[in-house]
Amino acid sequence: MPETLTGYLELISYHNEENDYTVARLRAEGSEERVTVVGHLSGVHEGEHLRLTGAWKQHPRFGAQFSVESYQFIYPETEAGIERYLASGLIRGIGPKIAERIVSRFGRETLEVIELRPEDLKKVPGLGRKKISQIKEAWEEQRGIRRLMIFLQSYGVSGAIAARIYRRYREQGVEAVSQNPYRLAEEVRGIGFATADRIARSLGFAADSPLRIRSGLLHSAEQAGERGHTCLPRELFLQNAADLLELKKEALEETLAEMAGLGRLVLERDETEGREFVYSNDSFWAEAACAQGLARIMAEAGPETGSESRLPEQASVWIAAFERERVIELSGEQKEAVAGAVTGGVSLITGGPGTGKTTIIAALAAILERRGFTVVLAAPTGRAAKKMGEAAGGAPAFTIPRLLGWSFGEGRFLHNAARPLKGDLFVIDEVSMVDLPLFASLLDALPGGARLVLVGDVDQLPSIGPGKLLADLIDSRAIPVYRLNEIFRQAGLSRIVLNAHRVRRGEVPSGGPPGGQEEESQAESGIPAGQDFFLVVQPEALKAREMMVRLAAERLEAKFGFDPLTDLQVITPMNRGTCGTRELNSALQEALNPNGEKIKFGRGLRVGDRVMQIRNDYEKDVFNGDVGRVRGCDEQSQRLSVDFDGRIVNYDSLELEDLSMAYAVTVHKSQGSEYPAVIIILLNEHYVMLQRNLLYTAISRGRKLVVLIGDPRAFSRAVGNARVQFRCTRLAQRLRSVLKLC
DSSP: OOEEEEEEEEEEEEEOTTTOEEEEEEEETTSSOEEEEEEEOTTOOTTOEEEEEEEEEEETTTEEEEEEEEEEEEOOOSHHHHHHHHHTTOSTTOOHHHHHHHHHHHGGGHHHHHHHOGGGGGGSTTOOHHHHHHHHHHHHHHHHHHHHHHHHGGGTOOHHHHHHHHHHHGGGHHHHHHHOTTHHHHHSTTOOHHHHHHHHHHTTOOTTOHHHHHHHHHHHHHHHHHTTOSEEEHHHHHHHHHHHHTSOTHHHHHHHHHHHHTTSEEEEEETTTTEEEEEEHHHHHHHHHHHHHHHHHHHHHOSOOGGGTTHHHHHHHHHHHHHHHHTOOOOHHHHHHHHHHHHSSEEEEEEOTTSSHHHHHHHHHHHHHHTTOOEEEEESSHHHHHHHHHHTTSOOEEEHHHHHOEETTTTEESOSSSSOOOOSEEEEOOGGGOOHHHHHHHHHHSOTTOEEEEEEOTTSOOOSSSOOHHHHHHHHTOSOEEEEOOOOHHHHTOHHHHHHHHHHTTOOOOOSOOTTOOTTSBOTTSSBTTOSEEEEEOOSHHHHHHHHHHIIIIIHHHHHOOOTTTTEEEEESOSSSTTSHHHHHHHHHHHHOTTSOBOTTSTTOBTTOEEEEOSOBTTTTBOTTOEEEEEEEETTTTEEEEEETTEEEEEEGGGGGGEEEOSEEEHHHHTTOOEEEEEEEEOGGGGGGOOHHHHHHHHTTEEEEEEEEEOHHHHHHHHHOOOOOOOOOOHHHHHHHHTTOO
16 A cells, blocks of 8 residues: 655755656655655655655665655645745745745745735835745746646656646646647647647547647658658658557548648649658748749849959959968869859858868958958858858858847848848858758848858768758759869878768778878877877777766866867767766766756756757847856746856746757767867767768867777778668759759
8 A cells, every 4th residue: 555755855866857757855744854765756846845655665775765656745834844945946036035034924824925915925024026026926837837747747747848838828737738738749849749649648538539630740740850851752651640640541641631721731742753742831831942042042143244244254363362362272173162152153062171161261251352242151050150250360250040130029030031131142151950941041031142152061960950951952963063072281181181081981980190191290280190089999888988087077188288168079979878968968067067056956957067059049049059158047036047158148947958968969969060179989889870971970070189989890880881861852853843954
C-alpha cells in the first residue's frame, strides 16, 4: 500500500530536464529529519511544500530513499514555513527581506492575505502599489501553473511547459487542453504531437478522431522539415503519417485533401515526373519565393546601362589595381570569380578552406566601394559576419536577420519588397547553412538592380533548417558557379587546411607535420607550421572526456595562451552519450567555472557560464548560434542577464530554454562559426552520425588550432562515409522552370 510523506523541499541535488527525474532532500513535516526523495517531479522548486505518495526503497549505494509515484503542492502552515516558502524566490517580487516583513505583519494568515486580500499588503512598510501588483500577478501565475501541473503531471509535461501553457491560455488552460489537446502541438512551443496525443488518448479521444488525423498530418509535414525536406512525394508522406498515427493510408486521404483545400498543406503535381508532392505551407512559400526572387534579381541586373555599361571591360583593370595596392596576386580562379561577381546578376563562389574565398570578399569590397558602389556584407551567424568585416578591412558586416531588421509592431522583418534594403552588391557568406525561409526573406528585400554574390563550401553540412540551398543552386545550372580548388601557399602550411582537404578527399587526418615543410616556418595562424593540428588516439569515452577536460582547462592555455572561456570551442557530433554535449558541458562547467554562483531557476546554469542562443528571438535581437556569457541573475525577479559581445540581454525564467550551455556544442550548432581553437571528440558511440561532411565541417571550424581526440575506427568510418543525407527539395527544378531552362 502506498505511503504518504509531507515536507519542505530543501535541496534539489539532481534534475533531468528531459524527463524531470529528480533527486532531492526533503525535510519531513514536524521533524528535523532530512530524507532523500527520487522520482519524476515536474515543476517543483526548492522551498516548496509537497505531499508525496510512494514507497520506501533501499538503494545499494545511497541507502533509504522515498520513491515518488505522485505528488501534490501544499502550502506551509507555520510562520517559519511560510516565511521560508516566500523567501525561496518562487514568487517573483518577494525576497528574504520582504518575506520577513510580510510574515511579521500577518503571521499565519499571510498566504490568505496574498490570495484573497492582496490590497492589505500596503500595510507592510516599503510595499508600494507597483510591488504589490507584481506580487499579486506572480501569485496568480503560480496558482494557475500549479493547477495545470496537477492536471498534467501524469502526462510527462515539464513545469516549464506547463508555465508556457498557462501563459498562453491563462485560467482556461485546463479547459483548453481538455477540449482539444492537439491544439497544444500547434500553439505552444515545446509541445509536440507525441505529448498532445498522449494527453488526448488518456482523455478518451479516438484513434481516428478528425482532430487527431489533422494534427498528425501537420506533424508529419513538420517532421519532414526537421529532417531537411521541403516536401515529400504524396505516397511517402501518407505512409509516414500512417505509421505515426497507426492507421491505414486510405483513412488519411480525405483529410489530406481537406487540409490542402483549406491552405493548411500544399499539394503540387509535377507533370514531368508524373507524381504529386506534399509541402507545409511555409516550405512551399519559401521554395517558390526563392526561385522567383533569384529570377527577379537576374532579370533586373540584366544588361548594364549608363554608368554600369563599362563594368565588364573594366573589371580586369580594377582587379589589377587591387593587386598592386595590396601587394598580392590573385589566382586565375579568383580573378574569374571577382569579374563574374561585379558583372553578373547572381553568382556563386564555392571552395574549401585555404582556397581564397575571404580574399575575394575583400577584393569585391575594396574594388567597388572605391568606385562609388555600396557593398553590403552579411552572413548567417555573428561570428561569420565578424570574420567578413575583418577581411574587408573593418567594413560593417551583419547577420542576415540584423540586416533585415525587425518590426515589433508588424511582427515581421522591417525590410521587404515594399521597404527594400539599400546597396548595389550584396555578398552573403556561409551560404551552405542558410535555410530557405531566411533566404527568401533576404531576396524579397533586395533592391531592383542589385547584384548578389553567394559564397560557401558545398562540402560542409547543409543548413539545420529545411532545404539544401547551396547544393540546389549549383545543381540547377541556372547560376554561374566559380569553383576554387587551388590551396594557397600560406594556407598550405597549415595542417588544419591540409587535413580538412584530406577528409574531403576521403583520407584520414594526419597527426604528423605537413610533408616537406620546415618546422620553424609560420602558418597563417601564427603558430609554427606543423603544430596547429594534433590527433590524440583515445578510443575509451571516459578517458577521452578526461583528456578533453585537461586540455581545455590547463594544457592549451599553458602551451598556446588560449583562454578556455573565450578562445576555445569543444565540438562533438551528438547531444547524448558519455561524450555528448550534455556530459561534456557538465564536466567543463566544473573545470572552468567551479565557483560560479548557482542560479536556482537557471536550469543548471551558473553566473559566468558560456551559453548559446538556440532560437532566433527577433525582439531581443539575438539569434540561433549567438554565444555569450552569463553575467548575473536576480533570484527575486527570476531574471538572468547574458553578455553577447558587450550587449546585455535579459531573460526571465521561462525564456531560459532558449539558452543552452556552450562549452561544448554539436557540429551542426558550430556551423557558420570559426574559433581560435577547437577540440573535436569522435568516437564509436557517435556511430550513427559519422560521415565525411560532418568531420570536414568540424575541422574547418578551427582557425589557429585543432585537436582531434578519439578512436581511429571512428575517423576511418567518418571519412569513408561520403553518403550525404537525402533531402527532398525542388528548388533546382523550380528555378529552372521559372527561368524557362527546362
